Amino acid sequence: MNIQFKDVFPNVFSDLTLEESEIWKNILLFEKGRKYLVQAESGGGKSSLLAYIYGERNDYQGIIEFDLDNIRNYKNGKWSDIRNRKLSIVFQGLRLFGEISALENIQLKNKLTGFKTEAEIISFLDQLEIGDKINKKAGTLSFGQRQKVAIVRALCQPYDFLLLDEPFSHLDERNRKLVAEIITQEVDLQNAGLIITTLSVENYFEGIQKLKL
């Protein structure tokens, strides 16, 4: 699945010219198998961009197409299907459930897709150095640890695109590299596309196309 943007921009930006943006009010194709780094300052619409693609919001002008199919017409059932098989996301706010454990949060997704075994999930958590936290309630973990849990949860499904909304914001340099390594490995394994938004200009992925929002 490829994602086509045609003159898309958020409703709130309708008064702005957005001349410098490579995404808003432009024709742009996100291709499966390629990686994109969307860099912008705060308030540039990074989260909006991913929310539009993920069907969470539709307060935009223009057309977004999945394989030439306008997503504005998609019904709830279609979106459920897409969120199980085509698109996976790590929200900026993570959207974890604080009252259940880290592992249960991940299983909440994995039980829906049956994509990974529990052993694989635990292995991911071990690699990310939070293997000892699997039975801790997510609400008790630090934001950085929760970011790692949310990333592992996002990997527990088949997808054509993995959307990451500032996934490294609370991670140190070493952990960023650790996480980027696992993400690259998983995305490449599925031959999926990657769209990652970030405030900084630092990059942890090879061959990534940088886009200015």
Next chain:
Amino acid sequence: MIYKILKQNINFSQIIGFLLTSILGIGILLLSLTLFKDISPLFNQKSIFGNDILVVSKKVNLLGTLSGKAVSISPREYEDLKRQSFVKDIAFFKPVSFKVQATLEVQGMNGFQTEMFLEAIPKKFIDVYAEDWKWAEHSDFLPVIIPRNYLTLYNFGFAQSQGLPQVSENTIKNVSFNIRAYGNGMVHNYKSKIVGFSDKINSILVPETFIMYANHKYGRGEVKPSRVVIETENLADPAIATYFKGKNYAINEDILKGGKSSYFLKVSIGAVSTIGLVITVLGLFLLLLSFTVFLYKSKDKLRNLLLLGYSYKQLSHPFQFAVIFLNTLALLASVVLTLIVRDSVIDLLNKALSIEASSNYMLWILAPALLIVICSISFITIHISMKNVLKP
């Protein structure tokens, strides 16, 4: 897992409130409806030979007595009666317009003799089945039906006080006597027997064909009728009492009283059913309100689950399951409650009105039907609330 996430938003006191209200409401509803079924024989008491019979006459007043004018029912009054909703069929009493004498022969001699009068009504109004209830011209046998209370009066009044033997219905039926009709210079003797006893018609009846024939032959033709007989489907029909109230008619109040009390019972049970229904609806409303509040309280969590890929259907399942579980629980408790309370109520009714419990099939049909209706309403409400809550 979804339950674990949403658990802390559940308000258990609301659920207990719903359960108690529902058990009470559904219990009252089921109880009143099954009791309604139990006492329904009271409302539809019919004589063995069809519908209920009501005899209506004009009231006799002092003025009428002094003036010597017989009270009669005018054709207009007859037509008005005929139009009433409770009147299924109506007919005039046809009295004889000639002299009648009854003679009881004892050993070939005239032992007992009395003047009397006869009346006729169409056969369908008579609450007695008698095979030889017919008379044709030139027939010498004239069957007679008398009110059963005449016999009672004789047996327990006259016979006892005068030292005469009491007689059974069958004995009386075997006694032959003569009826002499005379007038217009003619006389004729008919052999006669009592062929039946009526509980509802307070008159000495002979077949209608006889009266029509004999009135012309011996009498002054048709006489102005003063009584009508009415066939009605249900004596408990409140329209009957309403119609006759304040009108110058005399009716058998006793017959209507039974009707009135069963009508009262019917209204009471109807009122109780309504209260039960109202409580049930309120209970359901409480449940749905609790669910809606719960959905709004869980809005963020539900939205997160939706974004995680859960479908509306999957998210609705726990709620639907909860609705079915809670309502089934409430319904089972109500059925048990109904069975227990009904037993004691039927006991009371049995003593007072000789009412037996009818079968429970009504309960077995009503309870699941109610569950289906309640669950369907709940499902629709949950579906709508869920859509509203999860709207992007």
